Amino acid sequence: MKDFTILIGGKAGDGIDRASVIIGQILSHLGYYVYIHRDYPSLIRGGHTFSIIRASENKVSAHRDEIDILIALNLETLNLHRKNLKEKCFYIYDAEQIKFEDQVCGIGIPINSILKEENAPDLMRNSCLIGAFCKTSGIEWEIVEKTLGMTIPKHLELNLKIAKRGFDTSRQLLKIEKINREPLPLLTGNEAIGLGLIMAGLDAYAGYPMTPSSGLLHFLASVAPEFNLKVIHAENEISVIMMALGFAYAGKKAAVGTSGGGFCLMNEGLSLSGMAELPVVIVLGQRTGPSTGLPTYTGQTELFYAIHAGHGEFSRLVVAPGDCEQAFYWSALALALAWKYQIPAIILSDKTLAESLYSFDFEKASKVNLPKIIMWENGDSYKRYLNTKNGISPLSFVPKYSAVIKVNSYEHDEYGITTEEPETTKLMQEKRLRKSQFLLDEIEKNYECVKIYGNVESEIAVLCWGSNVPVCIESATRLGLKVIQPVIIHPFPLRQLEYAMIGVKELVLVECNATGQMAELIKHHRFTVKTKILKYNGRPFSVNDLEQLLQVVIDEYIKP
Amino acid sequence: MSTLNLNTYAKNTWCIGCGNFAILNAIRLVITELIKEGTPAENFVLVSGIGCHAKIVDYINLNSFYSLHGRVIPVATAIKIADPSLKVIGFSGDGDSYGEGLEHLLFAAKRNIDITMIIHNNRVYGLTTGQFTPTSPSGYKGRSTPYGNKEKPFNPLELMLASNASFVARGFSHGIDLLKKIFKEAILHKGFSLIDVLQVCVTFYNMYEYYDKRVYVMENHNETDFDQAMKKAKEWDYNSDTKIPLGIFYRKKEITFEDSFQTGIISETIDRKQKIYEHLMKKNL
Numbered sequence: 001m002k003d004f005t006i007l008i009g010g011k012a013g014d015g016i017d018r019a020s021v022i023i024g025q026i027l028s029h030l031g032y033y034v035y036i037h038r039d040y041p042s043l044i045r046g047g048h049t050f051s052i053i054r055a056s057e058n059k060v061s062a063h064r065d066e067i068d069i070l071i072a073l074n075l076e077t078l079n080l081h082r083k084n085l086k087e088k089c090f091y092i093y094d095a096e097q098i099k100f101e102d103q104v105c106g107i108g109i110p111i112n113s114i115l116k117e118e119n120a121p122d123l124m125r126n127s128c129l130i131g132a133f134c135k136t137s138g139i140e141w142e143i144v145e146k147t148l149g150m151t152i153p154k155h156l157e158l159n160l161k162i163a164k165r166g167f168d169t170s171r172q173l174l175k176i177e178k179i180n181r182e183p184l185p186l187l188t189g190n191e192a193i194g195l196g197l198i199m200a201g202l203d204a205y206a207g208y209p210m211t212p213s214s215g216l217l218h219f220l221a222s223v224a225p226e227f228n229l230k231v232i233h234a235e236n237e238i239s240v241i242m243m244a245l246g247f248a249y250a251g252k253k254a255a256v257g258t259s260g261g262g263f264c265l266m267n268e269g270l271s272l273s274g275m276a277e278l279p280v281v282i283v284l285g286q287r288t289g290p291s292t293g294l295p296t297y298t299g300q301t302e303l304f305y306a307i308h309a310g311h312g313e314f315s316r317l318v319v320a321p322g323d324c325e326q327a328f329y330w331s332a333l334a335l336a337l338a339w340k341y342q343i344p345a346i347i348l349s350d351k352t353l354a355e356s357l358y359s360f361d362f363e364k365a366s367k368v369n370l371p372k373i374i375m376w377e378n379g380d381s382y383k384r385y386l387n388t389k390n391g392i393s394p395l396s397f398v399p400k401y402s403a404v405i406k407v408n409s410y411e412h413d414e415y416g417i418t419t420e421e422p423e424t425t426k427l428m429q430e431k432r433l434r435k436s437q438f439l440l441d442e443i444e445k446n447y448e449c450v451k452i453y454g455n456v457e458s459e460i461a462v463l464c465w466g467s468n469v470p471v472c473i474e475s476a477t478r479l480g481l482k483v484i485q486p487v488i489i490h491p492f493p494l495r496q497l498e499y500a501m502i503g504v505k506e507l508v509l510v511e512c513n514a515t516g517q518m519a520e521l522i523k524h525h526r527f528t529v530k531t532k533i534l535k536y537n538g539r540p541f542s543v544n545d546l547e548q549l550l551q552v553v554i555d556e557y558i559k560p
Numbered sequence: 561m562s563t564l565n566l567n568t569y570a571k572n573t574w575c576i577g578c579g580n581f582a583i584l585n586a587i588r589l590v591i592t593e594l595i596k597e598g599t600p601a602e603n604f605v606l607v608s609g610i611g612c613h614a615k616i617v618d619y620i621n622l623n624s625f626y627s628l629h630g631r632v633i634p635v636a637t638a639i640k641i642a643d644p645s646l647k648v649i650g651f652s653g654d655g656d657s658y659g660e661g662l663e664h665l666l667f668a669a670k671r672n673i674d675i676t677m678i679i680h681n682n683r684v685y686g687l688t689t690g691q692f693t694p695t696s697p698s699g700y701k702g703r704s705t706p707y708g709n710k711e712k713p714f715n716p717l718e719l720m721l722a723s724n725a726s727f728v729a730r731g732f733s734h735g736i737d738l739l740k741k742i743f744k745e746a747i748l749h750k751g752f753s754l755i756d757v758l759q760v761c762v763t764f765y766n767m768y769e770y771y772d773k774r775v776y777v778m779e780n781h782n783e784t785d786f787d788q789a790m791k792k793a794k795e796w797d798y799n800s801d802t803k804i805p806l807g808i809f810y811r812k813k814e815i816t817f818e819d820s821f822q823t824g825i826i827s828e829t830i831d832r833k834q835k836i837y838e839h840l841m842k843k844n845l
Contacts, residue, residue, distance in 0.1 A: 028844075029844075183844055184844075185840045185841075185843040185844050186843065187840075187843075195836050195839070195840075198832060198836060199832050199833060199836060201832070203642075204638070204641075204642070206638075223839065224822075225822060226835075226839065227832075227835065228822075230641055230642075230821050232638075232641075234634065234667075235663050235664065235666075235667040236663060238631065238634070239631075239633075239634040239663075239664055239667070240634075242627070242628070242631045242634035242635050242638075243634045243635070243637060243638040244638070245635060245638075246607075246625070246634060246635035246636065246637065246638025246639045246642070247638045247639075247641075247642050249605075249625050249635070249638075249639060250605075250638070250639045250642035250643055250646070251642070252638075252642045254638075268628055268631075269628070269631070272627070272628055276625075360840070362836070362837060362840055366833055366836070398602065398603075398605055398623045398639070398643070398646060399600060399602040399603045399623070399643070399645070399646060400602055401600070401602050402602075403602070404602075404621055404622060404623060405623045405624075406617070406623065406624045406625075406626070407624070407625050407626065408624075408626040409610070409626055409627060409628055410626060412626075416624075416626075417568060417569070417570050417618050418570065418615070418618050418626065
C-alpha cells in the first residue's frame with residue numbers, strides 16, 4: 001500500500017485524538033507523508049469522534065473517504081463509516097463492544113478484560129489498540145515502544161504494558177512497508193503558524209480560548225520558555241488585542257489568535273491598530289458560523305469580514321495560507337510586513353488548517369525573505385507620525401533617550417498630538433492609506449501572492465483559497481485542471497491574478513461557505529466565476545467528494 | 561529627554577475650574593520630582609482612555625498612548641510586561657474604568673500588575689454631556705436618566721480591595737498637596753495602585769461645595785490592615801451624605817505580574833531558524 005487511509009473512531013473521551021497522532025507518528029517514522037483530519041463534537045464526553053489518518057509516499061494534505069483500515073472503539077464507529085469501507089478493509093476493534101466475525105480481515109481485542117487484568121484506567125484503551133494496530137500491520141514492537149515513550153507523558157510503563165498486550169493478542173494481517181525517506185515532523189497548522197511567527201521575531205502572544213485557535217495559545221504557552229515568549233491568557237478578546245497594541249508600542253512583536261466571535265470583540269482594537277499605526281498579527285481561525293454555529297467544525301465565511309472589519313478606512317494585510325508550509329511561511333511574512341508597514345495583518349486560517357496534522361517540510365517553508373523594520377535614527381526631535389513618501393514613519397520605542405513617543409487613537413499631527421484640523425486630518429488619512437499601495441507593490445514584486453498549480457494549459461481553472469487548496473490541487477491535478485490560489489487576499493494582488501487567468505475560459509470556485517465570497521471579491525476586478533462548488537455543512541471536502549463534483553463541471557464544459 | 565519641559569503646544573480645552581487641572585498640576589510636579597530623583601524622563605509612559613480626563617496625555621510632554629474608551633489597563637499592562645523598568649501611569653475616568661472597562665480593572669488588581677491607575681471620578685460623563693455613571697448617586701438626573709437614575713452606585717474602593725488591589729487611595733481635586741503625596745506613593749508602590757480622585761466637573765456636576773463640607777483626611781489609619789481599610793472604604797457609599805475619608809486606605813507587598821514572566825535566552829543575535837529546527841527535531845523519533 002502506497003497511499004492508504006485509516007479511520008479511528010469512538011466516543012469523545014476515548015483518546016481518539018491522541019491515538020491518531022501516535023499512529024500518524026509511527027507511519028511518519030516509516031517514511032510516509034501523513035495527513036490527519038480530526039472530527040469531533042463540541043463536548044467533553046460522549047458523542048462520536050473520529051480521525052482520518054492518510055499516509056502516502058507522496059505529499060498529501062487532504063483526506064480521502066475510502067477506508068483501508070478501520071479501528072473502532074465502539075459499534076457506532078463501524079455503523080457510521082460502513083459505507084466508506086473498502087472491499088478489502090481491515091478491522092481492529094474492541095471485541096467487547098462489537099460482535100463481528102471476520103477471521104481473515106478482522107482482529108477483535110477484549111480491551112476491557114485486558115485493562116482489568118492489568119488494573120489500568122479506561123483512558124488506556126487507545127494504547128491497547130495502538131499495539132494491536134501495529135501487530136496487525138506488521139510494524140515492529142520497537143517502533144511502538146519508541147513512539148509511546150516520546151509521546152506519553154504519564155504512566156508510560158503501564159501504557160507500554162497495555163500496548164504490548166494489544167500487540168500480543170493480535171496477529172499480522174497486512175504489511176505496511178517501510179519507505180526509504182527521512183521522516184518529517186507532524187505539525188498542526190496552529191503550530192506551523194506559531195513557529196512562523198517565532199521565526200519572524202515574535203516576542204509576545206495574547207489569547208482567549210476559542211476553537212480552533214486555542215491550540216495556538218496552548219502551543220505558544222508550552223514553548224514560551226524555549227523561545228522567550230511572553231504568553232498571556234487575558235480576560236477577554238478586547239484585552240487580548242489591546243495588550244498586543246501595548247506590546248507593539250513598546251517594540252515587542254505581538255500576535256493574537258481567535259475565531260469569528262472573538263474577532264468581533266477585537267474590531268475596535270483593530271481599528272486602533274490602523275489609526276495609531278501599531279502593528280499586530282491576528283490569527284483568525286474560521287469555523288462554521290454565524291454566531292456560535294458549529295464550534296468544532298470548519299468554514300470559510302470570514303473572507304469579507306477579514307477585509308472589512310473595523311470602523312474607518314485604513315491599510316491592512318490579509319493572508320490565507322493553504323497548508324502547513326504556507327502557514328509557516330506566510331505567518332513569518334505577515335508579521336514582518338505588519339511591522340514594516342505598521343499595520344494590522346490578519347492570518348486567515350480555519351478549523352481544517354488549524355487542527356489537522358501535516359507532515360511539515362521545514363526546509364521548504366523556511367526559505368522566506370523577511371523585510372526589515374524602518375527604524376528612526378537619532379536626529380531632530382522625534383515625530384512618531386512623520387509624513388513620508390510611502391507613508392511609513394520611522395519607528396522608535398520606549399524608553400528612548402531624546403525621543404518623546406506619542407501614539408493616539410484620535411486623529412493626530414506628526415508628533416501624535418490630537419488634532420481636529422481639516423487639513424491635517426486629510427493629510428494623515430492619506431498617509432495611512434498610502435502604505436497600502438506601497439505594500440501591494442512590494443508583495444507583488446517579491447512574493448508569489450497568487451499561486452498556480454496543476455495543468456497550466458487547462459482552460460478550466462479551479463479557484464480556491466485557504467485550507468481548500470491541497471484538496472483542490474490533488475483533485476484537479478488528477479483531472480488535468482489548473483488551480484489558482486490567491487494567498488494574499490488584501491491588498492488584492494490583481495496583476496498576479498491577471499497573469500494566472502491567462503488562457504482560462506472557465507473558472508470554478510471551490511469554497512466552504514454558502515455564498516461564494518471569493519467569486520464576489522474577484523467580480524470587483526471583473527473576473528467571473530462560472531460555477532461555484534460550495535460546501536457549508538461544517539465538513540471539509542474530501543478528495544473523492546471534489547473529484548466527482550469537478551468531473552460534472554468538466555462534462556458540462558466539453559458537451560458539444 | 562534633554563531638557564525638562566513637560567509642557568506641550570497642545571491647547572488646553574478643559575473648562576475653567578475643571579478638577580482635571582489639579583490632577584495635571586499634581587502629576588507634573590510629582591513626575592518632575594521623580595525625574596530629579598533619578599528616574600529618566602523617557603521611562604515614564606502615560607496611558608489614557610477616552611473622555612475629558614484623557615486629554616491629559618496631550619498636555620504632558622512625555623511618552624504616551626492615547627487609548628480607547630475603557631481600554632487603558634490592557635495597554636498599560638502590556639507596556640509594563642514589555643519592559644518592567646518603565647513607570648506606567650494610567651489615567652482613566654469613572655465611565656472609562658468603572659463602566660466600559662470594569663473587567664480590565666478587576667483583572668489588573670487580581671494580577672497585581674505594577675501600574676498606577678488614576679481615576680478622574682467626576683461621577684458624570686462630561687464629554688458626552690452629562691449622563692450618569694457607575695458612581696453617580698441614585699436619583700441623578702442626566703440626559704439618559706431624565707426621571708432620575710434608578711441604580712445605586714457601586715463603591716470602587718470596596719471593589720478594588722475585594723479584587724486584591726495592593727494599593728488603594730482616594731483623593732480630591734480641590735487642592736494639590738494631598739494628590740501629590742498620594743500620586744508619588746502610588747507610583748513608587750511596587751504593584752497595582754488605584755487612586756480614586758473625586759474630580760469635579762464644573763459644567764455637569766459641580767460638587768465642590770458638597771465635597772468641601774464632607775471630606776476629611778484620615779489620620780492614625782493603619783494602611784496595612786485590610787479590615788480597617790475595608791471599614792474605612794465603606795464609610796461612604798457614594799450615595800449617602802456622610803463624611804468622606806481621603807488618603808491611602810490600603811497597601812501591601814505582593815509579587816507583581818510582570819515579574820512572573822521568565823526571561824529566556826533568545827535575543828536578536830540567536831539564530832531563530834536553527835532554534836526552530838532543533839525544536840522540530842525533538843518531535844521526530
